[in-house]
Amino acid sequence: MKKIQWFPGHMTKALREMEENIKKVDLVIYVLDSRAPRSCLNPKFSEIFGAKPIIFVLNKCDLADEQEVEKWKTQLAQENCAVVSLVSTVNSGVKQVISSMERLLASKLERNKQKGITMPLRAMVVGVPNCGKSTLINSLCGKYKAKTGDKPSVTKSTQWVKVAGNIELLDTPGTLWPSFDDDRLAHNLAYINAIKSEVLDITSLALDFIEFLLDSYKDIFFARYNLNFNADFAPIDYYEAMCRNRGFLLRGGEVDWERGANALFDDFRKGRIGKIMLDKVDA
Ligand SMILES: Nc1nc2c(ncn2[C@@H]2O[C@H](COP(=O)(O)OP(=O)(O)OP(=O)(O)O)[C@@H](O)[C@H]2O)c(=O)[nH]1
Ligand SMILES: [Mg+2]
Numbered sequence: 486m487k488k489i490q491w492f493p494g495h496m497t498k499a500l501r502e503m504e505e506n507i508k509k510v511d512l513v514i515y516v517l518d519s520r521a522p523r524s525c526l527n528p529k530f531s532e533i534f535g536a537k538p539i540i541f542v543l544n545k546c547d548l549a550d551e552q553e554v555e556k557w558k559t560q561l562a563q564e565n566c567a568v569v570s571l572v573s574t575v576n577s578g579v580k581q582v583i584s585s586m587e588r589l590l591a592s593k594l595e596r597n598k599q600k601g602i603t604m605p606l607r608a609m610v611v612g613v614p615n616c617g618k619s620t621l622i623n624s625l626c627g628k629y630k631a632k633t634g635d636k637p638s639v640t641k642s643t644q645w646v647k648v649a650g651n652i653e654l655l656d657t658p659g660t661l662w663p664s665f666d667d668d669r670l671a672h673n674l675a676y677i678n679a680i681k682s683e684v685l686d687i688t689s690l691a692l693d694f695i696e697f698l699l700d701s702y703k704d705i706f707f708a709r710y711n712l713n714f715n716a717d718f719a720p721i722d723y724y725e726a727m728c729r730n731r732g733f734l735l736r737g738g739e740v741d742w743e744r745g746a747n748a749l750f751d752d753f754r755k756g757r758i759g760k761i762m763l764d765k766v767d768a
Contacts, residue, residue: 486668486686486689486690486693487686488664488665488668488671489665489668489671489672489674489675489680489684489685490663490664490665490684491661491680491681491684492661492662492663492664493638495638495641495642495658496658496659496660496661499643499657499658499660500529500533500660502643502657503533503609503611503657503660504533506609506643506655506657507533507534507535507537507609509607509655510537510607510608510609510655511537511538511586511590511593511606511607511608512537512538512539512540512586512589512590512608512609513534513537513538513539513540513608513609513611514539514540514542514582514586514608514609514610514611514621514654515530515539515540515541515542515611515612516542516544516610516611516612516616516617516618516621517541517542517543517544517612517616518544518545518549518612518613518615518616518617518677518679519543519544519545519546519548519549519554519557519570519762520545520548520549520550520676520677520761520762520763520764521673521674521676521677521762521763521764522543522557522560522561522764523670523764524613524669524670524673524674524677524763524764525612525613525616525674525679527611527612527613527660527661527662528662529660529662530611536565538565538566538567538589538590539565539566539567540566540567540568540569540582540585540586540589540608541561541566541567541568541569542569542570542571542573542582542621543557543558543561543568543569543570543571544570544571544572544573544616544617544620544621545572545573545616545617546570546571546572547572547574547575547756548754548756548760548761549760549761549762550760550761550762551760553762553765553766554570554762555570556765556766556767557570557764557766558570560766565589566589567585567588567589569581569582569585573617573620573621573624574617574620574624575624576624576627579621579624579625582621582625583625583648583650583652586606586608586652587606590606593606594606603651604651605647605651605652605653606651606652606653607652607653607654607655608652608653608654608655609654609655609657610622610654610655610656610657611657611660612659612660613659613660613661613674613679614637614638614639614658614659614660614661614679614680615635615636615637615638615639615659615677615678615679616659616677616679618631618640618656618657618659619631619632619633619639619640619656620633622646622648622654622656625648625652625654626646626647626648626649626654627649630644630646631644631646631656635678636678636681637659637678637679637680637681638658638659638681639659640656640657640658640659641658642658643655643656643657643658644656659679661674661679661680672690672693672694673763673764675690676690676694676750676753676763677754677763678750678754687743687746687747687750688742688743688745688746690746690750691724691742691745691746691749691750692720692721692724694749694750694753695720695723695724695727695749696720697763698758699720699723701761701762701765702758702759702761705758705759705761706723706758709752709757709758709759710726710727710730710731711730712726712727712730724742724745725740727745727749728740728741728742728744728745731745731748733745733748
């Protein structure tokens with residue numbers, strides 16, 4: 486497959502704006518897709534954030550392998566940071582973000598209180614496209630203030646949103662980085678829909694994803710598409726069997742690989758194959 490690359494101009498602009506806005510915020514809310522935490526870590530971010538406190542939000546954990554998410558919570562923990570796992574589309578769990586914010590900024594809150602200052606706490610919400618930044622912000626403020634959508638790069642510009650309890654959050658456009666050194670990581674970002682489909686070779690990507698499923702999640706993959714183990718099968722034969730079982734055929738009975746690929750990714754992204762971890766901590 487040709488190397489995946491996607492770094493449109495609005496992302497360069499967004500990164501530049503983050504450098505400016507970092508001075509205005511008390512901490513960073515770093516949203517990661519729970520299914521691929523390592524692939525969501527932007528190498529550009531550490532230089533921008535410096536020593537700001539960070540809350541890592543492992544979002545979409547309804548779609549991820551829970552035991553593996555727990556391992557990531559330990560892995561990501563470090564000084565001056567908090568790690569929470571949640572489902573942004575459900576309001577109840579998102580409160581952890583506020584309590585983590587208050588805990589990390591306790592000394593500032595105390596200082597402000599003693600001086601009688603009521604300054605808002607400010608945080609910048611960052612992460613790869615489509616990881617759920619705007620959804621998290623909406624859940625935190627209980628209103629639809631930030632535009633959300635089931636595709637990458639819905640948020641095009643930064644926007645401040647006020648949250649009850651004197652908190653202000655800066656929604657930012659999803660950002661990637663100029664080139665991916667590691668194909669595995671680029672593929673993971675593509676699977677989770679962080680890279681726009683127009684730059685992807687969807688059928689090669691599906692074959693790659695099937696190889697991963699056969700390696701790590703064979704049983705749920707077989708169950709979803711009524712497949713059986715066959716010692717003579719290569720991944721492409723399972724891909725074909727999956728398309729045939731679903732009736733994804735073109736006129737003349739040829740396999741409709743593209744339709745199969747789209748169905749496979751749609752199933753994965755909606756959690757219909759099962760709970761999956763693309764980035765194992767110890768891999
Ligand atoms: N299953 C599930 N879906 C979620 C969760 N959080 C967000 N989503 C969905 O993920 C999609 C992307 O959400 P957004 O909030 O628009 O993502 P974003 O990070 O703001 O994306 P950009 O602005 O494009 O960078 C939407 O369809 C959301 O409904 C979650 O915890 N679980
Ligand atoms: Mg957004």
